[in-house]
Amino acid sequence: MRALEPRVTEIVTSRIDAMLATGGEADLVSAFALPVPSLVICELLGVPYADRAEFQRVTDVLSFDTPPERFRARMDEFADYLRGLITRKRARPGDDLLSRLIAQNGVSDVEVVNIARLLLVAGHHTTTNMFSLGTFALLHDPGQVDHLREHPDQIAAAVEELLRYLSIIQLSIVRVTTEPVELGGIQVPAGTTVVIAQAEVNRDPTHWADRPGELHLDRPHAPHLAFGHGVHQCIGQQLARVEMSIGFTQLFTRLPGLRLAVPASRIPLRTDTGIYGVDSLPIAWDAA
Numbered sequence: 001m002r003a004l005e006p007r008v009t010e011i012v013t014s015r016i017d018a019m020l021a022t023g024g025e026a027d028l029v030s031a032f033a034l035p036v037p038s039l040v041i042c043e044l045l046g047v048p049y050a051d052r053a054e055f056q057r058v059t060d061v062l063s064f065d066t067p068p069e070r071f072r073a074r075m076d077e078f079a080d081y082l083r084g085l086i087t088r089k090r091a092r093p094g095d096d097l098l099s100r101l102i103a104q105n106g107v108s109d110v111e112v113v114n115i116a117r118l119l120l121v122a123g124h125h126t127t128t129n130m131f132s133l134g135t136f137a138l139l140h141d142p143g144q145v146d147h148l149r150e151h152p153d154q155i156a157a158a159v160e161e162l163l164r165y166l167s168i169i170q171l172s173i174v175r176v177t178t179e180p181v182e183l184g185g186i187q188v189p190a191g192t193t194v195v196i197a198q199a200e201v202n203r204d205p206t207h208w209a210d211r212p213g214e215l216h217l218d219r220p221h222a223p224h225l226a227f228g229h230g231v232h233q234c235i236g237q238q239l240a241r242v243e244m245s246i247g248f249t250q251l252f253t254r255l256p257g258l259r260l261a262v263p264a265s266r267i268p269l270r271t272d273t274g275i276y277g278v279d280s281l282p283i284a285w286d287a288a
Contacts, residue, residue: 001238024287034130046096125237129277158217163226167199257286
């Protein structure tokens with residue numbers, strides 16, 4: 001992931017440049033939050049530059065809340081593209097994840113396709129919604145924006161606090177009890193499915209004594225469940241951290257006077273899906 005940082009920086013810089021070229025307003029979701037993770041996944045998988053527009057077209061609806069029929073159709077189209085890309089990489093491998101997977105003995109093309117699809121679905125719209133909802137949360141509290149601008153060296157801690165505070169995936173940690181256990185005074189029999197409410201755990205006052213329901217970018221770091229727990233943690237968490245650290249830093253340093261372009265009450269929140277976020281985020285800044 002550290003090796004990807006220069007390329008992620010280039011991608012973020014190019015998207016900010018494009019936003020600045022349009023004047024002083026944009027929809028952060030379509031102009032930045034969607035294309036940045038998509039282009040980073042392209043870089044990770046080794047998608048040729050000439051294919052990237054088509055890649056983004058095929059994958060723009062691949063999220064957990066897309067209607068099943070449309071999701072399956074696009075996923076099949078994406079799998080077809082990947083099979084063709086795998087054939088090309090067998091002939092001319094590169095320094096990318098697909099080429100490395102193909103080179104592993106015992107890894108079939110079907111497995112490579114499925115790994116790539118998992119990376120895309122799990123690592124695309126999650127980061128998209130962290131960018132958009134994180135920016136919304138920060139703009140709602142100017143003091144936090146000032147802190148981020150005054151302490152850019154603390155961006156890593158700020159990202160962890162945003163991950164904890166927002167908890168955009170609400171119910172993805174599922175475990176099964178292997179023996180009877182007592183939880184909160186309730187007896188849970190062995191073999192019971194237990195679903196963890198991450199947002200509740202990430203704001204547990206016994207773990208975060210100082211106003212856990214508020215966003216504080218200078219909060220001392222403590223473990224959170226945004227990426228899961230134990231051996232079943234998100235395999236893309238370090239990539240997400242790299243993207244957010246670079247993305248939020250440039251958003252709040254290169255767009256002077258960044259603010260919402262509409263009242264906060266008009267921002268369309270996505271509250272009925274597996275990943276919490278916003279459908280659009282109209283923003284404005286002080287144009288040069």
